[in-house]
Amino acid sequence: MIALLLALGSSLAYGCADFLGGLGARKAHVLRTVMIAAPASLTVELLLWPFLGASFAPATLAWGAASGVASAAAFALLYRTLAIGPMNVLSPITALVSAMLPVGVGLLQGEHLGLAGLIGLPLALAAVVLVSAGHGAGTMRPSRTALLLAFGAGAAIALQLVFLRQAPADSGVGPLIIGRAVSSAVTLAAAGLMYRKLGSEKPAYAMSATAGALDSVANLLFLLAARSGDLAVVAVIIALYPAGTVLLARTVLAERIYRTQLIGLGAAAVAVSLLALT
DSSP states (O other): HHHHHHHHHHHHHHHHHHHHHHHTTTTTTHHHHHHHHHHHHHHHHEEEHHHHHOOHHHHHHHHHHHHHHHHHHHHHHHHHHHHHSHHHHHHHHHHHHHHHHHHHHHHHOOOOHHHHHHHHHHHHHHHHHHHHHOOOOOOOOOOOOHHHHHHHHHHHHHHHHHHHHSTTTOOOOOOHHHHHHHHHHHHHHHHTTTGSSSSSSOHHHHHHHHHHHHHHHHHHHHHHHHHHHOOOHHHHHHTTTTHHHHHHHHHHHHOOOOOHHHHHHHHHHHHHHHHHOO
């Protein structure tokens, strides 16, 4: 139950972070947004160090650095995805892709699900698909480029979660700090190489920084959830984060929510209840 609550908190934080990050990327080049979000995220993790502790064994450094590279790719791909297409379609597609790989890794590592889990897990995945069913009259269809970016973002998020899960359990926030330091360095290096292509638009500083801070909180809650529960279950719960993004997009941007999406939200609630019994 603790792992489930932590995963739900992580899902909510991811949904809010992605909404703000995607909105910020509409105001300036995506790298300008990530240049603010990534360091803000690192700052939050450094502030947590004295309270949660951290160790930096070789395995922590290796898995943390790998998660950082994946995180940098996820930041850029996801924010760019949400900036060029309808959030209520692309965000759930990204989430579905991001759930499949961790689920496979968890099951291959020997995780077992009870009857409730065997029903709840596919129901949760179906819920993500239903939430993504936003096509119809009045809904902008995503381009092929946006769809490819969504799949790429989902794969990068999945790798980040898997790499963080492989870090030693007694490493505290060490892998998060290393990962975010690497992702910040990668982002700044990419921005330096592409400086002339970044445009002159000023980024939404507060929005981008808040997105980064929320992403850091989401990563921390995921790490705690994965250390106390099954990766397969935790990853699927977190993949429900588009529900938050869709609701925010409806409230702030007036993006339409379709009946199938509402059914998906209901299915998600049932799935979470079943997984809580696992």
